[in-house]
Amino acid sequence: MNYYGSWQQYMEQMMKQLQAQQQEIKALHQKLETLEQNHSDQPRTVIEKIEYNFDQLKIETLEGTLHIGLTPQELSKIDDASLWGQQQPVPPSAPKPANQQVLEELDHYLMNQGGAIVRSLAANNDVAMDHQKEQSIIQxxxxxxxxxxxxxxxxxxxxxxxxxxxxxxxxxxxSIAQFLNQSKGEDA
Incomplete structure (x- = not known):
């Protein structure tokens, strides 16, 4: 048996594989440099600071579905699983229950006349009233x-x-008059 020939062939084959791998590594390095250069040339969006002021926000109930990272077009393609098994909404022409009508009328009353009532009663009781405190009372x-x-x-x-x-x-x-009367006593 001639071991010399087989070793020589084996080494030549190994050298060819090594050269092929080196060429592939060199090609990958070039692609990587090209990608890095293209990436660095693209304009970047930098958001430096986002501030949220929730000190005047009061949330009683929060309903709905939040989809983060979706565009409105993508959102329209999604089936809303939260609608499964829900009852059909009452049509707007259906008569409202009496207590709902009362609630809406009183809410309308407070939203339109509540501020004037609070300011008037505050003036009668000599209590200083700012807009934030007035809105807090009404809410x-x-x-x-x-x-x-x-x-x-x-x-x-x-x-x-x-x-x-x-x-x-x-x-x-x-109740407003009583509250303002107590506030007057606390301020003194």
């Missing part, structure tokens, strides 16, 4: 409306909506 009262309506409905099983509205309006004014 607090708005949050209590459903409970107050339910309370009056328990008192009278078939209440007249106008009667409940009148009672709650007088309660609102009395």
């Amino acid at each position: 607090d009262i708005r949050n209590q409306l459903p409970a107050r309506i339910a309370h009056h409905e328990k008192q009278d099983p078939k209440p007249e909506p106008e009667k409940i509205v009148h009672l709650i309006k007088s309660e609102v004014e009395h």
Whole structure:
């Protein structure tokens, strides 16, 4: 047997494989440099600072679906799994329950006249009132409306909506006056 020939052939084959690998590595290095150069030439978006001020934000309920990283076009292609098994919404032409009508009327009353009522009662009680405090009082009262309506409905099983509205309006004014009177005592 001639071992010399087989070793020589083996070494030549190894050299060819080594050269092929070196060429492939060199080609990969060139591709990498090209990619790095193309990447560095592209304009970059830099967002330096994002500030969120949540100190004046009060969230009572948060409903819906949040999709992060989706465009509106992509969002329209997604099936909304949250709709499965939900009841159909009540059509807008359907009559609203009496307490819903009362709630809407009182809410409208507070949103349109609440500020004037608070300012008037604050002036009568010599209490300093700023817009933030005024809005806080109105929002607090708005949050209590459903409970107050339910309370009056328990008192009278078939209440007249106008009667409940009148009672709650007088309660609102009395409560604001009482609160401002207590605030005046705390400031002194």
